[in-house]
Amino acid sequence: MSTLLRPPALHGFLSLRLLGTATTRTLPVEQPATVTCRGHDPCDPSEAVLLTFEDPQAFKVKSAWELVRALTVFRFCSYPVLVNNCGKLMSVARGLLGRRGFSLFVRPTVYAQFVAGETEGEISTSMEKMSSLGLRPMLAVPIEEDLGESTGFVDRERRYDDNLASMLECVRISHSSAWSPDPMMQLKVTALVSPELCVKLTSLMKKEQYDLDLLVRAMSGEPISFPGLLESENTHFLLGLRRLDQIAQASIDKVRVLVDAEYTYMNPALSLITMAMMKKFNQQSSWIWNTYQCYLKDSRSLLLEAIHLSEEHSFCLGVKLVRGAYMDKERQLANKEGRMDPIHQSWEDTNDSYNGSLDVMLNRISQNPGRYQIIVATHNEESVRHAVTRLGALGLQRDEGSVCFGQLLGMCDHVSLTLAQQGFSVYKSVPYGSVDDTLPYLLRRAQENRTVLQGIRKERDLLRHELKRRIRERVSGGRWREREREGEREREERRERGG
Ligand SMILES: Cc1cc2nc3c(=O)[nH]c(=O)nc-3n(C[C@H](O)[C@H](O)[C@H](O)COP(=O)(O)OP(=O)(O)OC[C@H]3O[C@@H](n4cnc5c(N)ncnc54)[C@H](O)[C@@H]3O)c2cc1C
Ligand SMILES: *[C@@H]1O[C@H](CO)[C@@H](O)[C@H](O)[C@H]1NC(C)=O
Ligand SMILES: *[C@@H]1O[C@H](CO)[C@@H](O)[C@H](O)[C@H]1NC(C)=O
Ligand SMILES: *[C@@H]1O[C@H](CO)[C@@H](O)[C@H](O)[C@H]1NC(C)=O
Numbered sequence: 322m323s324t325l326l327r328p329p330a331l332h333g334f335l336s337l338r339l340l341g342t343a344t345t346r347t348l349p350v351e352q353p354a355t356v357t358c359r360g361h362d363p364c365d366p367s368e369a370v371l372l373t374f375e376d377p378q379a380f381k382v383k384s385a386w387e388l389v390r391a392l393t394v395f396r397f398c399s400y401p402v403l404v405n406n407c408g409k410l411m412s413v414a415r416g417l418l419g420r421r422g423f424s425l426f427v428r429p430t431v432y433a434q435f436v437a438g439e440t441e442g443e444i445s446t447s448m449e450k451m452s453s454l455g456l457r458p459m460l461a462v463p464i465e466e467d468l469g470e471s472t473g474f475v476d477r478e479r480r481y482d483d484n485l486a487s488m489l490e491c492v493r494i495s496h497s498s499a500w501s502p503d504p505m506m507q508l509k510v511t512a513l514v515s516p517e518l519c520v521k522l523t524s525l526m527k528k529e530q531y532d533l534d535l536l537v538r539a540m541s542g543e544p545i546s547f548p549g550l551l552e553s554e555n556t557h558f559l560l561g562l563r564r565l566d567q568i569a570q571a572s573i574d575k576v577r578v579l580v581d582a583e584y585t586y587m588n589p590a591l592s593l594i595t596m597a598m599m600k601k602f603n604q605q606s607s608w609i610w611n612t613y614q615c616y617l618k619d620s621r622s623l624l625l626e627a628i629h630l631s632e633e634h635s636f637c638l639g640v641k642l643v644r645g646a647y648m649d650k651e652r653q654l655a656n657k658e659g660r661m662d663p664i665h666q667s668w669e670d671t672n673d674s675y676n677g678s679l680d681v682m683l684n685r686i687s688q689n690p691g692r693y694q695i696i697v698a699t700h701n702e703e704s705v706r707h708a709v710t711r712l713g714a715l716g717l718q719r720d721e722g723s724v725c726f727g728q729l730l731g732m733c734d735h736v737s738l739t740l741a742q743q744g745f746s747v748y749k750s751v752p753y754g755s756v757d758d759t760l761p762y763l764l765r766r767a768q769e770n771r772t773v774l775q776g777i778r779k780e781r782d783l784l785r786h787e788l789k790r791r792i793r794e795r796v797s798g799g800r801w802r803e804r805e806r807e808g809e810r811e812r813e814e815r816r817e818r819g820g
Contacts (some may be wrong), residue, residue, distance in 0.1 A: 355749060361493070374739050374779075380787040388651045391731070392641050394434045395781050396660050398767055407767045409596040411760065420730070424756045427763075435731040435766050437753045441494065444753050447730075448500045451749055457501035457743040459727065459748040463762040464492050464512040465583070468520060477515065478560060484512040485564045489571055503722065505577040505696075505748055508568065510591045510749075514561035518554055519587035526589050526689055533634060536597035540566040565594065569609060579641050579696070582612035585651060585663045592623070596630060603636040607694045610639030615675040616664050622784060624678050628685065631692070637788045639694045640682055644671055644701075675704055680711065687715040690723045698727035719744045729745040729766070735783055 380388065384599050397403055403410065415423040437447040448458040465690060488508060495504045522531075529548060537544040540562045572578050580595045582588055598609040613624050624640070631638040648664055655662045665671045682695045697708045705726065712724060725746035728737045740745045752762055756802055 331749045369639060374735050375783070380784055381445050383784075383787070385791060387787065388784050388791075390430065392781060392784050392788070394431055394731075395778075395784075400777070404767055407444055411764065420757075425706075427756050430755055431763055431767070432759065435729070435752070436591075436759050437698045437730060437751045437761055439498070439753065439755055444494065444751070445498065447751060448498070451751070452500045455747075456737055457503070457505070457746060457748045458751045459501075459507060459579070459749050460491050460495050461506045461581075461752045462487050462512070463506035463509075463752045463754055463759050465509045465761060466511045466516050467584070467761075468516050468586075478557070481513050481515075481561070481564065486568065488512065488568050492568065492572045492576050492578075501748075503577070503746070504575070505540050505579055506572070507579045507581055507750060509581045509583065510565070510594055511583060511587070513564045513568075514594070515557060516587060518550075518557060518561070519590040521550070521554065522558075522590035522593065522715055523587050526593065531593055533593075533597050533600050533630075536562065536594065537601045540597065540601060546690060562594070562597075565598060566601075573602050577608055577610060577639065579610040579639070581614060581616050581641075582643070582645070584647055585617065586654075588614075592627075596627070599631070599636045601639065602635050603631075603638070605637070606691075607637040607639030609640055610694070610696070612641040612643060613678060614643055614645035615678055616645035616671045618663060618665055620674055621678055621681070624681060628693075629680075637692050637694070639696075641696045641698050642675065642682065643698045644675055649768060672701075672704075675699070675701075676707060679704070679708055683708070683711050683715060683717070688723065690717070694723045696725050696727045698750075700728055700733040704737060705736060705740065709743075720746065720748070728734075732766070733780055735780055 381389070414426065418426060437444045444460070451458045464487060491506050495506045531547070535545055535547070539559055542563065544559065547558060550558060569578065580591065580598075583591060592611060595609060595611045599607075599611070602608045611627060613620055613627075619622070627638060627640070645664070651664055652662055665674060679697065682693065685693045686695065697705065699705065708724070708726070712719070717724060725748060726737070726740050727748045727750060729750045730752065737747050737749055752759060
């Protein structure tokens with residue numbers, strides 16, 4: 322048992338295929354060479370488009386403890402009662418156990434499954450492991466704020482300046498150790514500009530158009546006075562834009578910064594700010610990217626508008642295409658305020674929307690690969706397969722750089738690893754930070770909708786398969802040693818009889 326639970330220290334440094342052979346070599350019975358090469362072999366191009374995502378090989382690199390942990394966490398995520406109340410459950414647990422106790426409980430389980438760690442050492446270990454598997458880590462500091470979460474007015478700028486320091490640190494870590502040939506990181510605007518201001522800007526934008534050039538000038542330090550804002554709001558906005566400018570300055574030519582999309586009541590402001598950053602920094606290449614959430618009814622028109630804007634202002638457009646993570650809350654809010662639901666009626670509609678936007682972008686890229694880039698950020702195997710098929714049809718190369726894929730740490734590793742094995746660029750979003758800072762992120766992961774859970778159900782089967790395989794291997798290995806010893810005894814007896 323102790324050997325079963327031993328973390329395979331060496332495994333992280335071996336490629337999947339190497340590992341396959343390494344494992345078979347430790348087997349008692351010689352395996353035929355074909356075993357390590359079964360499934361979709363990357364050396365066979367005719368198999369490339371099949372992408373069945375069924376190879377439990379993907380999990381060979383996980384320690385037994387990691388397998389058990391993943392199984393347990395996903396098991397818990399499959400109970401709707403637990404998932405739907407996990408916010409409440411967590412705050413009750415935190416109240417009962419206290420901060421330290423709660424952290425002791427969350428850290429080795431949910432936190433370890435979805436978050437890389439807190440210290441640079443922990444993050445590096447996680448990134449190194451990933452990069453040895455051919456996956457590219459994409460760091461994300463999950464500092465975020467929703468309405469009403471900001472504390473005192475006086476401390477506010479200092480807090481946002483602290484966040485700025487964390488983001489600059491993230492830029493540094495992202496490009497310092499060459500974990501990935503073309504590093505990317507994620508950024509949430511609400512970590513640097515207050516959500517209250519973003520909401521106000523969003524409502525102002527319904528009445529008046531904000532000029533991108535005005536924001537660009539403000540970013541460069543001009544004391545612009547924006548229409549509709551109070552003086553204090555204007556000051557805060559200018560400071561926020563300066564902070565974003567600093568991050569962009571630090572990352573240009575080094576790290577691509579992917580700005581996250583959040584709630585619909587502030588997304589227009591976030592997009593406005595992101596577009597201004599694009600206008601300033603994306604003249605040669607997409608260093609700043611924006612996110613489009615396909616679960617929104619107007620996601621297609623938002624994307625087309627962005628394409629139009631990028632042509633008009635001649636900047637490169639980088640797009641992170643996701644389905645969207647805030648569905649439950651968006652719907653509740655729309656319901657409460659008697660607004661029309663901004664989210665598509667059904668998952669099928671969201672799926673069509675994702676497919677449509679994906680095709681729009683891929684067509685653009687095939688016409689003009691230098692100006693457009695996309696990260697297909699989804700765990701959905703159908704969407705991934707669709708993207709791969711379209712790439713082939715449009716004659717786009719896998720490693721050319723204008724199309725890459727993204728999944729979250731701890732989710733659907735079988736999708737990520739299969740894609741990487743096939744030679745695609747795959748980024749794994751790696752959030753890091755303290756338990757407290759990452760809690761909203763963790764809650765969203767637990768609430769990830771049932772369709773994602775279907776993907777996870779398959780991951781669960783693959784995990785279980787791998788765990789069983791290892792146990793069988795141990796048991797038969799034990800039997801083999803038993804037989805070996807018996808054989809030894811017999812030989813000795815024969816020798817004694819003979820001698
Ligand atoms: C690299 C990366 C970056 C990300 N960045 C962001 C970001 O900036 N902003 C953000 O919001 N999310 C972001 N996400 C999270 C992403 O939105 C979720 O992981 C994603 O929605 C899960 O969908 P899927 O395509 O993986 O899976 P699927 O299983 O195909 O789809 C599940 C999704 O479909 C939608 N859906 C489910 N049921 C319904 C329904 N009844 N009606 C309508 N729609 C439905 C929901 O969006 C749900 O999350 C990011 C994810 C990755 C991997
Ligand atoms: C989802 O969209 C893809 C195209 O991207 C399509 O092939 C698939 O059939 C759709 N799935 C469902 C269930 O509608
Ligand atoms: C995907 O979207 C495109 C464009 O909207 C459409 O032509 C195509 O039929 C869709 N494909 C699938 C499989 O739904
Ligand atoms: C998934 O979405 C439905 C609404 O479509 C919601 O009721 C449910 O709580 C969500 N989460 C899970 C885990 O099913």
